[in-house]
Amino acid sequence: MPSWSEFEPFIVSGLALGGVYALSGVGLVVLYRATGVLYLAFGAVGAMGAFLTYAMIQASLPDWLAWIVCILFGGVITLIYGMIFGPPLARRDPLVRAVATLGLTLILFGAMDLLWPPTGGEVRSISLPTDNGGFTVAGLQVDWTQLIGLCAGVVLTVGTAAFLRYTKLGTAMRAMANDREITATLGVPVRRVEAAAWFGCGILAGIAGLLLADLVQLDPTTLTFLVISSLAAALIARLRSIAVTFVAAIVIGVVHDLLTPITSLTNYRDMTPFVLAAIALLWVSRHRTVMTRSREEA
Amino acid sequence: MNRYSRRRPRLAAAAVAVIAIGGVIAGCSSNNSNSSSTTAPTSSATSSAPATSSASPSTSAAAVSTSSCGTKPGVAATGTPIPLGGIVTDQSGTSFTDISNMAAAYFACVNANGGINGHPIKYYIETEQTNATQIASEAKQLVQSDHVVGIVGNTSIIECSVDSSYWQAQGFNIIDSGIAPECYSTPNSAAVNMGPRYSSDGAVQYALTQHPSKIVFDQSNVPGTTYIAAGPNALAKAAGVPITDDATNVPVSDANSVAIQLVDQAGKDGAVVLNFTPPDALVILEAAQKLNIEGNVKEWGCSTPCNTDFLAKSLGSKWNGKFFVNAELTPPDPTTSPAMSLYRGILSQYGKAVSGGIGSFSQMGFTEAELMVKALESVTGTYTVASVNAAVKALKNVDTGMLCQQWTYGSYSMHIPNNEDYTVTPDNGEMVIAPNGGCTQISAVDPQIAQYRSEAGTAPSDPTSSS
Numbered sequence: 075m076p077s078w079s080e081f082e083p084f085i086v087s088g089l090a091l092g093g094v095y096a097l098s099g100v101g102l103v104v105l106y107r108a109t110g111v112l113y114l115a116f117g118a119v120g121a122m123g124a125f126l127t128y129a130m131i132q133a134s135l136p137d138w139l140a141w142i143v144c145i146l147f148g149g150v151i152t153l154i155y156g157m158i159f160g161p162p163l164a165r166r167d168p169l170v171r172a173v174a175t176l177g178l179t180l181i182l183f184g185a186m187d188l189l190w191p192p193t194g195g196e197v198r199s200i201s202l203p204t205d206n207g208g209f210t211v212a213g214l215q216v217d218w219t220q221l222i223g224l225c226a227g228v229v230l231t232v233g234t235a236a237f238l239r240y241t242k243l244g245t246a247m248r249a250m251a252n253d254r255e256i257t258a259t260l261g262v263p264v265r266r267v268e269a270a271a272w273f274g275c276g277i278l279a280g281i282a283g284l285l286l287a288d289l290v291q292l293d294p295t296t297l298t299f300l301v302i303s304s305l306a307a308a309l310i311a312r313l314r315s316i317a318v319t320f321v322a323a324i325v326i327g328v329v330h331d332l333l334t335p336i337t338s339l340t341n342y343r344d345m346t347p348f349v350l351a352a353i354a355l356l357w358v359s360r361h362r363t364v365m366t367r368s369r370e371e372a
Numbered sequence: 373m374n375r376y377s378r379r380r381p382r383l384a385a386a387a388v389a390v391i392a393i394g395g396v397i398a399g400c401s402s403n404n405s406n407s408s409s410t411t412a413p414t415s416s417a418t419s420s421a422p423a424t425s426s427a428s429p430s431t432s433a434a435a436v437s438t439s440s441c442g443t444k445p446g447v448a449a450t451g452t453p454i455p456l457g458g459i460v461t462d463q464s465g466t467s468f469t470d471i472s473n474m475a476a477a478y479f480a481c482v483n484a485n486g487g488i489n490g491h492p493i494k495y496y497i498e499t500e501q502t503n504a505t506q507i508a509s510e511a512k513q514l515v516q517s518d519h520v521v522g523i524v525g526n527t528s529i530i531e532c533s534v535d536s537s538y539w540q541a542q543g544f545n546i547i548d549s550g551i552a553p554e555c556y557s558t559p560n561s562a563a564v565n566m567g568p569r570y571s572s573d574g575a576v577q578y579a580l581t582q583h584p585s586k587i588v589f590d591q592s593n594v595p596g597t598t599y600i601a602a603g604p605n606a607l608a609k610a611a612g613v614p615i616t617d618d619a620t621n622v623p624v625s626d627a628n629s630v631a632i633q634l635v636d637q638a639g640k641d642g643a644v645v646l647n648f649t650p651p652d653a654l655v656i657l658e659a660a661q662k663l664n665i666e667g668n669v670k671e672w673g674c675s676t677p678c679n680t681d682f683l684a685k686s687l688g689s690k691w692n693g694k695f696f697v698n699a700e701l702t703p704p705d706p707t708t709s710p711a712m713s714l715y716r717g718i719l720s721q722y723g724k725a726v727s728g729g730i731g732s733f734s735q736m737g738f739t740e741a742e743l744m745v746k747a748l749e750s751v752t753g754t755y756t757v758a759s760v761n762a763a764v765k766a767l768k769n770v771d772t773g774m775l776c777q778q779w780t781y782g783s784y785s786m787h788i789p790n791n792e793d794y795t796v797t798p799d800n801g802e803m804v805i806a807p808n809g810g811c812t813q814i815s816a817v818d819p820q821i822a823q824y825r826s827e828a829g830t831a832p833s834d835p836t837s838s839s
Contacts, residue, residue: 084629088629214665291623344621
């Protein structure tokens, strides 16, 4: 078993990885709470935006313009999807709505494979100015992009929770996620509220894609399916609590990296999100059963 | 009626959206897929419309004449095509299409300059995704549908293992870039490269010259890791240096923890040796750089895939003299030999599909095509499977201009014709020969190398590969 000092750097790197998961996980929960749709295309939208940024930078266009296009692409493509497929799928089962977003995932994934095919020679990457500089923790350099990734998760968590709770639009979104028909009957402009939710989620996907392309790797598969690991965090929060999603993502990231120096477990560390999600869901299910029995006996 | 009238605008909106998305995608793309994933005869296609290069800016020899690739400069070949084929891995995280695309570029050059006695080469490239059934059917398609008479440019994680017996039964002698053990251990496959095992041997061998206290060898977690690690382990153990083997899932999504683990395992006086494709090697090295731990070990090493200017440029000057890469082929940056000039010229004029530009992968494709052309030129009479493959087998002591040694196919039970290598290091965005990194024989401590040398002996040096 490694010593504590050997674990220390992995806590720091785990926090950075957790921040990465939190960015996507929180975005997933935000849209689910607002529209009732589990947006599985979150990663692919961000990845596509990141590749557009890469293409624009390669074409010698200004970096800032490329970043804006990445973020706006996320918003626009998600808005278009939401406006076209949102209403017809509104009355369908949540599972059907989630699976429908896989269609967009596959289209974007295929487009990336077609436009930027995998290559053994070319190395693609995006660097942000915040990669330079930073500070040292436990002997490791933490750059500003990593810090931004982590802080973005916190800001997103607090900001979105406050938005959903304290603003008119946020209240409308929550009501709509509960029951679209009744909310419409009450005079809420359902289409407009939905559009805002889809666009907002897409913007988050764009921001996450840009940061993750820098923090993880500019690779269509990695970025598209990173959302699966983030989904574990969202599932631990049962797609309800943004704060729990954030904490779960951080815990997943830290546990994942803490397993790295343990020789017997290191090859299984990629299973961490799913094992933790399974444990959490089993615990919740068992806890609920016990609570229900206690209530019945009382 | 109302329902229909409501649907129309929605359908129209969907159509507009699809067109708009398509427009955005098409407009913003800077890179197009080439025909490597199809069975289209790519060499013919490229020869009719020579393309501008996508190679790195160091392809400064754009003006170099490429006419020396053929026997009749400027005269396009119009005879009956000679069909050749190749199978390459092209999947997420691992793609070797640069090799077959460079071979296609070479053939396009030959076709534009007289062909093979007036016959153009038709080159069919099949791509695969590490699926044995798919690979076996592609081999059959090349033979039965495309009627190829030679196989060249194969570069696949498992193709040699899957198709070796089939090629042998059909009478093919393959010229390839090897990965799987069967690419080196069978009588009908000869590679221009050393492959991951012997290249990793070379990287570890160089690392050992720096007297590290320990070696940590990390590679992609793909089929064959035990076979590959056997070579580096034999070398390290013979030198009395402890070695740790790691295997990392690719694409690498947790580069920070991988980098920290490697550095921790190696220790201050240890060496880390990687065996990954350039994108995955880069994320690990960049992670080490961002975490500021790249200096916490004595040195970093890597097998041949890291030998690309893209990597040297991406890493920056921090790695100069710190990172040593095995180079199975002559380093192109400091070399100005006629062969290297031709390579640069073909890459510039015909190599649009070679996304990595100058680097080991495109050099391998060039060398394989060059050897196949030499074999075809020696055929008298018709080009059949029998005549072409007999000519391939007869290749002996060929000066390729790309290898330390002359290249021989021969009738051996196994083939490791490239077993002498260079070591390069990044220097201001280019890979240059490292101190004491000139042609060095891979140690016969690796039992496979020892067995090959006992059969084939040691090949003479290639005088055309030096500057």
